[in-house]
Amino acid sequence: MNHGWTDRSTTAELLVAAQAGDGDAFGRLVGPLRDQLHAHCYLMLGSVHDAEDAVQETLVRAWNSLERFEDRGSIRPWLYRIATNRCLTLIERRGRRELPTDLSPEGAPSVEAMWLEPYPDHRLSWTAELSPEARVVVLESVELAFVASLQHLSALQRAVLLLRDVLGFAAREVADLLDTTVAAVNSALQRARKVLDGLLPAATQRATLDAMGETTRREVARRYAAAWEAGDIEAVVAMLTDDARYSMPPLTAWYEGHDGIRTFLAEAMSGRRWRFLPTRANGQLAFGTYLWDEDRGVHVAAGLDLLVLNGTRVAEVVAFLDAEFPAFGLPAELPG
Template identity: 50%
Template sequence: MSEISQLTAEDPDLARAREGDDAAFSRLVAPLRRELHAHCYRMLGSAHDADDALQDALLRAWRGLARFEGRSSLRSWLYTVATRTSLDLIETRGRRAMPVDLGPASDHTVVGDAPRTDVAWLGPYPDADLTDGTAGRYEQREAVELAFVAALQHLPGNQRAALLLFEVLGFSAAEIATMMSTSITSVNSALARARRVVAERVPSATQQQTLRAVGDARVREIVEGYAAALARGDADALVALLTEDVTWSMPPMPHWYRGLAAVTDFALRVPLTGCGSWRHLLTHANGQPAAASYLWDDAAGAHLAWSINVLSLRGERIAEITTFIGPELFPPFGLPLSLP
């Protein structure tokens, strides 16, 4: 437990912050900003929405600091504010979707697939600064894995909040009841329902378990092999890396593909031969290996940022490719927008 978790009403920085010292307030919240942001992402499924939620939550906390009496930890109080702020955003913005939520897989390549702008899409999360020092059942990186965050989107806001606060952050049912202004019975009921939904949608083996079993060196070889196969237009090399039941989705494109035949057909028609020259940078997203794709642009005379490809492994094969399209995704990952 960090020192900030045990702050009392007599803490000097807390007293200064209550008197209007914004620098003191910034010092108070700085050690918790990253984990609060990750919490907002889990709740909302969007790094952009998490930015908005955290900014709003910290503003609410700053304005309401006088109401913090020190009976609970400052960490608990800030999580209360961040959770309630996220619940408000869920009410106005709804849940985030993946292509699999919109309909069945396509068994052949959809030529000219157009982006769906009427759908709020789940987005990738830059995980470089996440630590594993949580008190709950899930590690921080497990708790931002795509399958887990996507499953959370199928829960009502109160169930989503209860599950995260209990399983990921280690708060007790009694603490959560206080944080959410409800009863312990209601919290336990929400937890039971949330666990059932998540268990149905999340693989039993997490990506963190798989990655540890495979080992860093081999994981890097797999990601490098994926990137090299796309860059060379080598279908055989790509197929050799995939599971028989592999899936490939490309939000904001609505169509997605399942199985080696459909995925191979798509790869041959679109990224391998139908787009142009690719370059890639290896990165990480959602606690998983990823490759940032850059597509050649004649007018710019450079390879421009195109997509973040998040890979889910089963053993030493790629079981799922999620290609998040859009150059706006690159800056949060510290990635350049072009490669010369």
């Protein structure tokens, strides 16, 4: 139904109409923020599916309590308040998400692990509307190393760090959103930054990655895929850093260094035919990997390999064996 809204409709007009029960006005009001809320919930929870649930519940709660909303300036802080508190509740119930490298190479989780999930880049299209500086901050925040590091923070530290350093809310605003004090916000932020400083790549490595052009990244991707498809173990190993790591959630085993990964590659490539299709996940190089099925005469989806680069070398590969290929624009199978 056409309610007569135009692009010139103001937030205040949409809010008044939505509070009067106009669902279309509410959709227009919150629609531009939906993907932003989804990215925030993903960073809080480490799961695309949990983020979708959190956003859905946020919008339902917002709609049900909209008549009590009084700020005519912006609905954005209120929505982030609802979403963040919903995420805090989910974290309390479900705990943190893991990567196999959070465990020892021979170890296993004491309870069934909940694994970190990859994030499709197409869900970040909204960042194109940000300033260059703000866009860089958001894109760096979804990189796998950062998301994995967030899992080592307490729920409050995670929320404060994201609201302050990624979303740019002031300390007073964050205190209001989380029903706490400015002092508590500043203390949590300081502790969170200290933890991340010990977990994230050095600034020099970050600068090296930033200096790489898209052409260079494509060449790295081409060489890596070609080596796998040719079954050339030594060519893959030559592209790795000395301390490279390879993991395959939900499997708990992981491999480190040239010798360990070479042993794994010998088994993975032996007698098998692979195809790799490039995609993007968490703002990084990724591939849909396909294994030849002789009986069916097609290549079938095997996993989503996300590559973490250090310069032009591969520092880590995380092969998400349970990734949903359509979410990354990938087919479920490839013809022979």
